[in-house]
Amino acid sequence: MSDSRFKKNLVPPAEAPSGTKLPGSDTSALRKPKLSDAPRRRSIPEGLWTKCPQCGAMLYDKDLAGNLEICPTCQHHFPIKARARIASLTDPDSFEELDAGMASVDILQFTGVATYVDRLAKYQKSTGLKDAVVTGVGRLDGRPLALAVMEFSFLGGSMGSVVGEKITRCIETATKKRLGLVIVSSSGGARMYEGMFSLMQMAKTSAALAYHGRAGLPFISVLTNPTTAGVMASYASLGDLIIAEPAAMIGFAGPRVIKDTTQATLPPGFQTAEFLQEHGLIDAIVPRNHLRERLAFHLDLLGAATVPPTARAPGPEPSQPAPNRTEAG
């Protein structure tokens, strides 16, 4: 993987003529582009253009946003904001957010190098969110569903009491209203600042999923870059179906920890979505621009299509399921 990235960097589409180097012919050239990259990068206006880290293409930010943050040249998946993700997966104006005002408290009065309170304030400001997950109910081409999307840019998508509680309420809402559930994860794991309360969110969310599953309702877990540790070792791994985005980093322990503990050489592509699929750990890898249709297909197949095909337009009452499944409303 890293090989191809280097090679592509050697030949930036903007300037170098292609085919001048034999692929893999030398290693000395690997360092060259880094030097010549530096001045060019400085000339990029902030917030307008983004350079694709995989293929080196210069991408206009608005185009990138319009393409679900996927590089049109090489299909590299950039991070996408929770709100943009929700917009991409739900019908316009169908998403009703749950618990939008729920916020973390510094129950342990944690003071490390920075205090938890300061960290929270900083990320609330930078993300415009109260915490690292947005939950709610909405419709996907008319199908009602419960949806939770994690926001990695809020403290590394870490799971503390708020993430655990919001995810749990979202699951419970799905169980009560008999909805299929989709959780899009991206997280570095449990939030250290809340100590054992964070760990216990793993038990809480998993228990809620036990009852959602027992009610015969489908849960599709979507793993995005990165999904690791406490989130991976709880709800993210418990989907009836588990779908990952291409090249997403997915695992339990961090690669550095594994390397330090075992002194082992990590296999190529270790802990990528592709590696997990090859080892039989996930159902499928689905590019972001195909996720919506794929979810629709699976939700239909697994019986969460509670709206008959004829009624598949954004309905006036998002929480009203089809007649054949109305027992909970």
Place this chain on the structure above:
Amino acid sequence: MKHYLDFEKPIAELQRKLDELRAHSESVSLGLNLETEVALMEKKLDETRRSIYSNLSPWQRVQLARHPKRPYTLDYLGSVFTDFQELHGDRLFADDRAMVGGFARLDGRNVMVIGTQKGRDTKENILRNFGSAHPEGYRKALRLMRLADRFQLPIITLIDTAGAYPGVGAEERHIAEAIAVNLREMAVMRVPMVAMVIGEGGSGGALGIGVTDRVLILENAYYSVISPEGCAAILWKDRAAAPKAAGALKITARDLLELKLVDEVVPEPLGGAHTDLEATSQAVRQALSRHLAEVEALPEEDRLSRRYEKYRRMGHFVEDPVTPHADAVSPDV
């Protein structure tokens, strides 16, 4: 040879002097009476022990929890339980020796006991993988729990692990899924379940056998979302800050009881569980028996909903449903 931790040095020093004094009075017959000196020294030793062990810092407790002489799961299986019959393997891949389990009797009743197991010496530690289980360990645990559930045997888990094993094989065989499935399935086991943290409660690796009706913890054990060293490395960028992290994370038995994250702290003898296995075992047996009897007395439905509620309630947050913008909060709320 007795093993002393750093903070136990004053005790070690006094003990050495006392031993010398005793040896001296025995070997030399100068007619000197050293009994008063011996008595004085004993008193001083006792006072020092008391003052050190009753003021242990969180980091010192972590060291006690990791003490090389600390009783492990199999020690308690010999002293708290009787008739232990070990059952091996996950029926899928391997028998993970870092996780032991099987039938046993506790105060006359049949139970299923499952616990993580550390090694006492290098050879055994290699066999036990230092008490860090692979996916096979968690899957073996689940297999035995399902067996117990099917035949109505209460489940007791003993937790003593630095964490689930971070290795290539563990990832390839999906350790995250093994733990996650245990969390989900333990929430809905019909039989009574009691867990006790007897040493280290290392994060997801501990929780993977720790979702139970009651969670007890030994006085000097700890239970944490991340090791103090790991937390220090991330938040202080310095593993040497582990003592600070141990305090900040609130991982001691007393802290966890105060935060209502555990149900009871089981006392240890002065100096730690390893100083008196018999006394520790008695306290462990009594606590396990009592809690098991309490949850056994509940109707199944009640027990399940209480178990759900137990974890459901854990977490602290504020709710502000009407004001999405913090700036808009009126002054009187």
